[in-house]
Amino acid sequence: MLNEFTPQDLFVSYYEQWIRVYKEGAIREVTLAKYYVTLAWTKKLAPDMTLGGVTRISYQQLINDYAKEHERQTVMDFHHQLKGAILDAVDEGLITRDPTRKVIIKGKSPADKKIKYLNQFELHTLLKNLHLDKVVNWDWFILLVAKTGMRFSEALALTPKDFDFAHQMLSINKTWNYKGDGGFMPTKNKSSVRKIQIDWQMVMQFSALTKDLPADEPIFVQKGERYAAVYNSTVNGLLERYCKKLELPVISVHGLRHTHASLLLFAGVSIASVARRLGHASMTTTQKTYLHIIQELESSDVDLIMRSMANLT
Structure with missing residues (x-):
């Protein structure tokens, strides 16, 4: 059964339902797993953030906190996996304005990854x-x-x-x-x-x-x-x-x-x-x-x- 959300409800609850409705059965299992990893990190970093509390500054802070432990490309993926749900929440009037606009993507410098192969x-x-x-x-x-x-x-x-x-x-x-x-x-x-x-x-x-x-x-x-x-x-x-x-x-x-x-x-x-x-x-x-x-x-x-x-x- 689907929940009806208000701006006072938790963002992570909305995001979890959004993944089930829009992503399960529509994307590969490997990709779906990445959305659930993003959900887990959001629960860890912003467990009490309400839908109405998703502003540009609170969203940027979420991105910044995630970037402390991840490389820039991983942070970019995290952002994109959240953005779809946030824009839908904006369309539904649960978030007043797009908080992802002009977001700054940070992240740790990528490790030097040299591929392993045999001659x-x-x-x-x-x-x-x-x-x-x-x-x-x-x-x-x-x-x-x-x-x-x-x-x-x-x-x-x-x-x-x-x-x-x-x-x-x-x-x-x-x-x-x-x-x-x-x-x-x-x-x-x-x-x-x-x-x-x-x-x-x-x-x-x-x-x-x-x-x-x-x-x-x-x-x-x-x-x-x-x-x-x-x-x-x-x-x-x-x-x-x-x-x-x-x-x-x-x-x-x-x-x-x-x-x-x-x-x-x-x-x-x-x-x-x-x-x-x-x-x-x-x-x-x-x-x-x-x-x-x-x-x-x-x-x-x-x-x-x-x-x-x-x-x-």
């Missing part, structure tokens, strides 16, 4: 030591992500019919809801729906591995009465054990995706092609993620340019 020799060492049995196991999953750069949820959702062995193509058009109750879900964005080329070795390996499997069922998720739960930590743990045993830098499954992209960039593949293969919404995402690699390549390009110019006599 070509290290990746070769890892793949050479995988136990690739005649039946599906997580070692096959590691090989697949390393050679395609797929996201964890995309690789889990793969079915035998997604492989076009005749044309050496792999269709990525869905994800697996491993954080929930299982089942297929849409991809992260429209750009994530893509077809990528696979090498002939993968064609031979996966055609043999999947030939007796149900065409429409996920390859890496076991099905009994219901689908078995799958955890990211399971594969990360296996990968960590391999890395330690082989004396390699410890990376995660997502680090395999970074490894794939990094090797392509170092091999001279264009940023546009890497972005399409990874399913990034734009090249900007690729450039930001792999900035340090691109800068390293640009330094090599300067030497190449200078040598080329010196030969022009």
Whole structure:
């Protein structure tokens, strides 16, 4: 049953109902969880703030308090997740004027986050030591992500019919809801729906591995009465054990995706092609993620340019 609110009621109560009415069932579970985290922080920082008490100065103070413990981009997300509910409250006359207007977004300086990946020799060492049995196991999953750069949820959702062995193509058009109750879900964005080329070795390996499997069922998720739960930590743990045993830098499954992209960039593949293969919404995402690699390549390009110019006599 829905509550009728007045300006004297608590903002957090209104916001909680607003999330249930407008967001539940309309957005991905992962995104919905972020709204509930925002709700929890609002309850912590402004538990007694009424709807009528949401003014420009009280809202700015809420943002400032949140910014003390979070980076600027996280504060921006916090602001946007609150703003929709606040503007609806303004439309309903529960808040007199838009308190989010001209808000100043603060936040801690972002930590220096350098992505973790393996170089070509290290990746070769890892793949050479995988136990690739005649039946599906997580070692096959590691090989697949390393050679395609797929996201964890995309690789889990793969079915035998997604492989076009005749044309050496792999269709990525869905994800697996491993954080929930299982089942297929849409991809992260429209750009994530893509077809990528696979090498002939993968064609031979996966055609043999999947030939007796149900065409429409996920390859890496076991099905009994219901689908078995799958955890990211399971594969990360296996990968960590391999890395330690082989004396390699410890990376995660997502680090395999970074490894794939990094090797392509170092091999001279264009940023546009890497972005399409990874399913990034734009090249900007690729450039930001792999900035340090691109800068390293640009330094090599300067030497190449200078040598080329010196030969022009």
